[in-house]
Amino acid sequence: MTNTNxxxxxxGGHNGLVCAAYLAKAGKNVTVLExxxxxxxxxxTREFAPGYKASCAHLLNLLDDGIREELELSSNGLSIAKENxxxxxxxxxxxxxxITPDSVEGSGLTAEDKAAYAEYRxxxxxxxxxxxxxxxxxxxxxxxxxxNLVPMAKLAWxxxxxxRDDMRELLRIGGINIYDVLKENFDNPLxxxxxxxxxxxxxxxxxxxxxxxxxxxxxxxxxNSGAAGAASIPAGGMGGVMQAIAGAASRAGAExxxxxxxKRILMDxxxxxxxxxENGEQISASTVISNADVRTTILDLLGARHVEADFARRVSxxxxxxxxxKLHLALDGLPSFAGxxxxxxxxxxxxxxxxEYVEHAFNHCKYGEFSAQPVAxxxxxxxxxxxxxxxxxxxLSAIVQYAPRELGTGWTEGKAAFSNAIMDVxxxxxxxxxxxxxATELLTPQDMEKEFGMTGGHWHHAELSLDQFxxxxxxxxxxxxxxxxxxxxxxxxxxHPGGGIMGSAGKNAANVILADQ
Numbered sequence: 001m002t003n004t005n006x007x008x009x010x011x012g013g014h015n016g017l018v019c020a021a022y023l024a025k026a027g028k029n030v031t032v033l034e035x036x037x038x039x040x041x042x043x044x045t046r047e048f049a050p051g052y053k054a055s056c057a058h059l060l061n062l063l064d065d066g067i068r069e070e071l072e073l074s075s076n077g078l079s080i081a082k083e084n085x086x087x088x089x090x091x092x093x094x095x096x097x098x099i100t101p102d103s104v105e106g107s108g109l110t111a112e113d114k115a116a117y118a119e120y121r122x123x124x125x126x127x128x129x130x131x132x133x134x135x136x137x138x139x140x141x142x143x144x145x146x147x148n149l150v151p152m153a154k155l156a157w158x159x160x161x162x163x164r165d166d167m168r169e170l171l172r173i174g175g176i177n178i179y180d181v182l183k184e185n186f187d188n189p190l191x192x193x194x195x196x197x198x199x200x201x202x203x204x205x206x207x208x209x210x211x212x213x214x215x216x217x218x219x220x221x222x223x224n225s226g227a228a229g230a231a232s233i234p235a236g237g238m239g240g241v242m243q244a245i246a247g248a249a250s251r252a253g254a255e256x257x258x259x260x261x262x263k264r265i266l267m268d269x270x271x272x273x274x275x276x277x278e279n280g281e282q283i284s285a286s287t288v289i290s291n292a293d294v295r296t297t298i299l300d301l302l303g304a305r306h307v308e309a310d311f312a313r314r315v316s317x318x319x320x321x322x323x324x325x326k327l328h329l330a331l332d333g334l335p336s337f338a339g340x341x342x343x344x345x346x347x348x349x350x351x352x353x354x355x356e357y358v359e360h361a362f363n364h365c366k367y368g369e370f371s372a373q374p375v376a377x378x379x380x381x382x383x384x385x386x387x388x389x390x391x392x393x394x395x396l397s398a399i400v401q402y403a404p405r406e407l408g409t410g411w412t413e414g415k416a417a418f419s420n421a422i423m424d425v426x427x428x429x430x431x432x433x434x435x436x437x438x439a440t441e442l443l444t445p446q447d448m449e450k451e452f453g454m455t456g457g458h459w460h461h462a463e464l465s466l467d468q469f470x471x472x473x474x475x476x477x478x479x480x481x482x483x484x485x486x487x488x489x490x491x492x493x494x495x496h497p498g499g500g501i502m503g504s505a506g507k508n509a510a511n512v513i514l515a516d517q
Contacts, residue, residue, distance in 0.1 A: 045239025
């Protein structure tokens with residue numbers, strides 16, 4: 001018999017934990033089943049070498065302030081080691097440029113570029129606000145029902161209230177590529193390269209790819225204090241954020257079980273009846289919520305036979321090709337970056353010398369190759385958080401692109417070669433980085449798929465694009481966090497509003513479930 005009071009959540013990632021916290025606060029009997037030995041998935045802080053710790057997700061820039069306050073995350077241990085990181089676009093000759101939300105400084109910048117940057121930030125922030133306003137809303141269905149027409153009308157009104165000129169500009173650039181927008185506005189190659197990197201991190205796209213303006217706006221769309229897109233380093237790594245959310249869920253009454261991988265979702269007729277774990281244990285529940293990616297949920301855990309063929313086809317066609325690798329270096333001391341002092345080393349460092357460089361790096365992955373000269377977002381979080389490395393030692397954490405999940409030579413052969421290519425690029429800017437390195441960990445999309453269960457090793461579970469957005473995300477008929485199967489819901493990054501540590505998908509899913517019950 002199905003226990004109608006039980007709710008099971010598959011996966012203890014941030015959205016699953018947020019969903020659990022809201023449901024438990026509403027008095028529901030919630031159990032979270034996490035396959036790994038700790039919650040957080042790729043955001044968990046892990047020891048990758050003796051005494052050295054890092055997390056795959058390394059910067060916090062989208063966490064919703066409403067969720068942060070409602071779940072009292074600060075009272076549950078959330079602390080920020082360094083807020084509002086400055087971005088430093090690295091130049092080989094040491095003549096770097098420094099980018100803040102308000103200004104850009106450095107040699108080679110003209111007064112025109114500085115003025116254009118201020119205007120660029122103005123309209124991009126304004127446009128990102130439109131996306132951010134939708135984060136905590138359940139996407140409307142495309143119907144003529146009043147309950148769905150009203151949200152659509154409100155969205156259209158927000159766009160109209162941008163004003164004639166800004167509305168026209170949003171409609172012009174919203175679906176195009178960031179390359180053209182940057183070429184229109186700036187001359188400085190280093191500035192254009194750094195801004196283009198923000199548009200393609202974590203995606204299977206380059207600056208010339210359509211939707212790259214949209215992904216740049218998504219990165220800036222967080223409903224949190226500070227400037228749009230501002231990034232911070234949490235104390236304890238991103239795992240500190242995960243532990244705070246887990247603490248909020250536990251305090252609300254949710255049970256969190258680690259080392260509990262789910263084998264399959266159980267069915268009773270046309271409705272879910274619970275889950276079966278890998279060890280054979282069965283847990284009865286009338287509601288099952290999956291924080292796993294949609295393809296894993298529907299095709300593997302549930303089974304395609306339980307849904308219509310057209311829906312299964314749509315799910316199998318979700319684009320989720322991972323293209324970003326994560327590099328962790330254990331260092332015996334701080335590396336020397338030409339032109340940077342120690343305080344600057346604690347900021348966000350990017351290697352993207354020009355928009356053309358970024359595009360050329362992307363070209364390789366179209367043919368199943370890794371980038372010979374990759375781009376990177378680099379932090380040295382141990383400068384601000386000494387718990388991440390032994391005394392006097394440091395951690396370098398870098399997101400590196402491009403590294404396609406389906407490498408032509410295979411990652412067994414290609415991993416060492418790509419690692420060497422990354423170190424060659426790093427050495428161009430920090431000549432002593434190799435001699436400072438005592439241990440290396442490189443996680444490819446294949447590694448992330450295997451370790452964290454993400455199909456394709458894609459952070460967002462599904463590529464962020466206009467055809468996989470809002471009421472189309474992840475696919476029609478499941479865009480409101482409901483699957484076609486009674487009692488089965490979705491709450492992962494493959495749902496609206498997408499990836500990034502924000503928690504909105506988990507909160508929205510909880511609201512839908514509470515409304516249904």
